[in-house]
Amino acid sequence: MNMFEHVTVIKKANVYYNGKVTSRTVYLEDGTRKTLGIILPGEYEFGTDEREKMEVLAGTLHVLLPGEENWTSYGEGQAFEVPSNSKFKVSADDVADYCCSYIHE
Amino acid sequence: MNMFEHVTVIKKANVYYNGKVTSRTVYLEDGTRKTLGIILPGEYEFGTDEREKMEVLAGTLHVLLPGEENWTSYGEGQAFEVPSNSKFKVSADDVADYCCSYIHE
Numbered sequence: 001m002n003m004f005e006h007v008t009v010i011k012k013a014n015v016y017y018n019g020k021v022t023s024r025t026v027y028l029e030d031g032t033r034k035t036l037g038i039i040l041p042g043e044y045e046f047g048t049d050e051r052e053k054m055e056v057l058a059g060t061l062h063v064l065l066p067g068e069e070n071w072t073s074y075g076e077g078q079a080f081e082v083p084s085n086s087k088f089k090v091s092a093d094d095v096a097d098y099c100c101s102y103i104h105e
Numbered sequence: 106m107n108m109f110e111h112v113t114v115i116k117k118a119n120v121y122y123n124g125k126v127t128s129r130t131v132y133l134e135d136g137t138r139k140t141l142g143i144i145l146p147g148e149y150e151f152g153t154d155e156r157e158k159m160e161v162l163a164g165t166l167h168v169l170l171p172g173e174e175n176w177t178s179y180g181e182g183q184a185f186e187v188p189s190n191s192k193f194k195v196s197a198d199d200v201a202d203y204c205c206s207y208i209h210e
Contacts (some may be wrong), residue, residue, distance in 0.1 A: 002116055004116065009108060010108050013141065036129055058120075086199070
């Protein structure tokens with residue numbers, strides 16, 4: 001699926017780390033929240049409230065999940081999940097494009 | 106209007122200048138194309154096909170329109186238009202968030 005149809009998009013961006021990570025919030029018809037984001041080269045830490053599924057749309061993300069000792073890399077078309085109420089680190093060597101789905105439990 | 110409803114969003118981002126300018130494409134119900142974008146600090150040149158209306162959602166954009174000798178600054182809530190089939194320069198000192206509307210003539 002290369003597009004989201006019949007959705008609501010919040011105009012203003014979400015901006016983190018001086019704009020090196022930015023995203024737009026999209027709500028699907030069923031209320032599911034997603035963000036479409038860009039990660040520029042660098043290393044960043046984020047916290048989750050809900051469980052998150054991160055899908056790489058372009059580029060590569062290196063991820064250090066909570067409790068893990070080793071980073072794992074995810075390329076275009078790959079995805080990883082982050083538990084709710086946790087912190088994870090993500091880094092990119094080049095521009096990365098992602099879609100994050102928030103999983104209400 | 107702080108959101109677009111009943112729209113189609115293309116998942117993959119549009120990436121320019123190594124990610125220093127990125128945007129997502131949104132199609133309204135009537136087929137109107139818009140992009141929601143981020144401009145990081147720097148100076149950039151873009152070309153237009155259709156006429157474009159650029160609305161600043163956050164931050165400030167400095168713009169050199171075609172045929173102009175002086176740059177003009179536009180802050181949050183302000184907008185400027187760029188003629189079709191032209192080139193313009195835009196610069197930002199800090200992160201800027203914008204909405205571009207493509208005006209089919």
